[in-house]
Amino acid sequence: MFEIISGTVQTAQKVVLYGPEGIGKSSLAAQFPTPVFIDTEGSTKQLNVQRLPKPSSWEMLKQQALWVKQQGASRFGTLVIDTVDWAEMLCVDSICAAHNKNGVEDFGYGKGYIYVAEEIGRFLNLLSDVVEAGIHVVLTAHAQIIKFEQPDEMGAYDRYQLKLGQKTGSRTAPLVKEWADIVLFINYKTFSVATDKEGKKNKAQGGARTMYTTHHPAWDAKNRHGLPDELPLDYSRIAHIFNVPTQQQAPAQSVQTAPPSSVAPPTSTSAPQTSSAPPEQQSGLNPNIYGPLRDLMIRNQVTEAEIQAAVAKRQYLPADMPVADYPLDFVEGVLVAAWGQVYAIILEIRDQIPF
Template identity: 65%
Template sequence: MQVISGKVEKAKKVVTYGPEGIGKSSLAAQFPRPIFIDTEGSTTEMEVDRLPKPTSWEMLRQQVEWVKQQGSRFGTLVIDTIDWAEMLCVESICAKHQKNGVEDFGYGKGYIYVAEELGRFLNLLSDVIEAGIHVVLTAHAQIIKFEQPDEMGAYDRYQLKLGQKTGSRTAALVKEWADMVLFINYKTFSVATDKEGKKNKGQGGTRTVYATHHPAWDAKNRHGLPDEFPLDYRYLSHIFNGSGSANVSAPAQQQSSEGWSMQSPEGGGWVNTAPSQVYGQPQSPTQPDAGQPLAQEQQPSADEALKPHIPNDIPPSLRDLMVQHQVSENEIQIVVSNKGYYPMDTPISNYDKGFVEGVLVGAWQQVFQMIQETRNDLPFN
């Protein structure tokens, strides 16, 4: 058996949470070479690299898989926010089991299914860590009434806004998974406004990061951070820039925002489509001379012409997966009719919503595998 002594440098698993608008996303944007999966569409005003907003749990999982395969291209994967990602998870579980809500399962079984699925997702994020890429999960905070078993009375405390029902287990899973849980809040002071000290008002409002556990909030770290410090990445940079991995040891850089678009399965997911770069070469913008007619619109390339037409009235969660894998409506109809669900000529827009979300989106990997098998059976393929 091999004995490993001393510290083992590896990428870090970080959770940051706090009230809305306090700066969680801005802090995450300062981590080394971040790529955002923006589940709630809140980073549109930030100069960051991001993937398309996931419209299904399966799409989110595939985005994480794609980032994992990029090697040293990115230094940090940011999921902003994990509580909105959890909603995609719940929708997927309910659609798969044909339930209207997680409470419909009865006896808390719905929460068990969600916890198991989120646990598999955290394992996938751990694979990203093993690939040398930091993972940062941002989350909103909620205030709950907390009562310790051995104490009298109860008090309010902040915790992750995950699984707000008593039967949920997802908040505990995420906290256990993380190396570092940072709570961000406004630090205020109570100041007396009268001589007797009976009337008080709040002052201050400095944005503060809390890195250790407190009765009023969840927090932890394994790097000797102070109990509290200002919301400034410089207090954390030594942890992430000093990692031993060749991937994550590069200094944090703020790169210009790039566009991303989906590519065919052979190409591997999302590709950079920044207008300022074509095949790695800078492209200078040019303006037509005054009085000269504008050039005719550029004809689509052969690859563009071969892309299947995907109607806009298909539900977004399915349409995004079809675009990503270049699957046509006809290919979906063939697979669906072969299984006896709908006649061949039934438009996808007429499919039952529960069937689309629970079968086509929820079991997309199996559906796409059947589509590939159908492609292979075609003549001249």
């Protein structure tokens, strides 16, 4: 027996905003309901928004998305990843480090691009879980111009595409577009004006920032809400989709982050203690430890001794070797790229310590 559900179903939305650099993608995303940013490129410094620390590794980015999901819709209304093309670079670096490759081309036969597409697909599944938790997800992205030729047409023409790598875009860009409920292309609307009597010379005029909501031969866009083909770059024109008032959001408050429970020990529910000291000083970690690894250690409350014990248990390196002296390829390819397995070993060691 199956229950029949009729009518529309109100859910959180999966949104992609893309366009040229500096067009206003981040500013638009900042107007979504109670947004929290994962700023992969450091472009929101001038915005009064809530933001998580800039992820220094692909694993850290995934942990941050999982943490937002666990906080729930009562705390955050929107998760903004700004931008997804910079996030993809973290993904590529992680895969290359895990396979001891210098670049994605070193895999041969296009295998590297397949690995990237598969990992991006898993990440989109994680973001879908965030949406299921009632939190909108907004991915911002840069645009690139590519040559495009339709199979049933003669000749090629230029069109705008998500900037997800010159070659990986053939796999990851379609994944992102298919995943999204709404894809908005943002650009300056220009038109040409003849400068001579014969109309042979023209110059561009205009420059109004415009949101394009439907597919066009020159760009990708879509929506499922009956939006006009073109809209001014004004959040109030799409606010009804997200069931929030169009007035300005209240000033953002600082966010005290904690590691997700699936990858880190539980934390106290009491008010967090603030400190002006840098995170590495608060944690007591050696500042010479490789940055992405140190970030994961801080977020998951892992000590240097625990890393040394986990490494020694697998007989990778001597137990008394300082973490700051570990070979870089080992740190990137094993400790950072496979942090989930490393942390599982650390939890296992903790469980074995008698009280």
